[in-house]
Amino acid sequence: MSRLIDAYFYFLKCLIALFLLGMVILVFGNVALRYLFNSGIIVSEELSRWLFVWLIFLGSCVAMREHGHLGVDMLVKRLPPTAKRACVAFTQLAMLYITYLITIGSWKEVLINWDVVAPASGLSLGYFYSSGVVFGVTTGLVLATDLYRTLSGAIPDDRLGLVRESEEIETLHSIPAEGNDRHPGTPQRAGS
Template sequence: MKRLIDGYFRMLGLMMVLCLVGMVVLVFGNVVLRYGLNSGITSSEEVSRWLFVWLVFLGAIVALRERQHLGVEVLVRRLPVVGQKLCLIVSQLLMLVTLWLFMSGSWEQTLINLHVEAPATGWSMAIVYMVGIVFSISAGALVLWDMYRLLSGRMRDEDLVMVTESEEKAELDNLQRELARAERKQL
């Protein structure tokens, strides 16, 4: 199962790279064509925008798995373990409700825009809204997995706070964990 999940996230990483490369090629190519040859790629702006939307949502899925989302943890860190668990359950339930609303809205928008053509490419506008479905299902699975781990007692106490206040603090916490692991290996 772990190999399947890791493979899925490698695929998401590859899709993110392809989105970024596509954006760079389209935008840079369009700039070169406009200034160098006085022409351009008509659909580059539209496709680049769509790739950017997909890149952001796929990145949010990966960030959720790696616990890289920013949030306020001051209050939760000061609570006892029972309070942290309760806050985690409440926040996970709220996330599930939000993800359900987001998925149902994305599904409806996908169906509504299925036969609507984009102005520059003529492609279906549903492509833009499909990423909401992918995000909601993937994020929902991650949230449900974390709730299962919490309720079955498989989650460590240090994993109860799933956000960090700043990127610097997250980096410091990672370095401290690596240092503690290295010290344990030496013993």
Template sequence: MDAAIDRFCHAIDLLIAAALAVMVVLVFGNVVLRYVFNSGIAVSEEVARWLFVWLCFLGAVAALKEGGHLGTDMLVSRLPVAGKKVCMVLGHVLMLYVTWLFLQGSWQQARINMDMEAPVTGMPVSIFYASGVVFSVCAGVLLLLQLVRLLTGQLRESELVMVKESEEQAELEALQAELARSELQPGVDTKGPRP
């Protein structure tokens, strides 16, 4: 199951890269055409805007899978295993509820705008809101799978804290630990040369 999820998220990463490449070509090409040839591609702004929205929502799915979303582990990391599990269950239930609300709203907007045409491309505006539907379904599945793994005891203790440290945070903590060690050792001059 994990291999299928990894392949799915890798496909999402490829779609994000493709969307970003198309956006760069459309926007940069339009800028060059406007300044050099005094013309432009009419659909570039609309398509780039839609791709940006899809890029953000697909990126949110990938971040959710990797634990790269914003959060703080200041409290949860200091709890015992049982406390971490309770917090994770509570967090997942709340996230599933918010995801459900987001799915309902996105689905309603997609249905309402099915017959509306975009001004330049003439494509249905519901494509714009479908990104929220896709995000909600993918995020809901990922959250449910992780909750099932937690409730069946398949998660390791290190996976109970959902937020992963950034590289900068790890470097900062290493520097702070080194500074604390050097202050505890007598005879080590941490202030440097005096004038």
């Protein structure tokens, strides 16, 4: 099951890369055609906007799984383990509720706009709004899994938290101090 989930998120990452490439090609191609040949790609602006929206929603799914969203855990880190677990569980429940609202709202928009076509491409606007549904289902499953792991104790108390330190901070913490009051890893000047 874990391999299937990993494959799904790898697929999402590949889609994100393809959507980014598509946006670059559409926008750059349109600009080049306008300035060099006084023409353009009619659907460029519309499709690049659609790709951008999908890229954001899919990227949010990946970031949710990797705990890559911004967060402030200054207070949570100082709580005792039981209170920390309760705080994290409450936050996950709140995020699940918000994800539910986004999913329901997006689904309603898909149903309302399924027969409405975009002006330039002629595609159904339901495809545009379905990005919120994909986000909601994926993120909801990630959050439900995280909530289960939080409540069952599968996550150790020292690893309990909603945010992950950036790679730069982890690198700085891994550098041993040189016995001075300077920032770890900062070279000393000669004569000091």
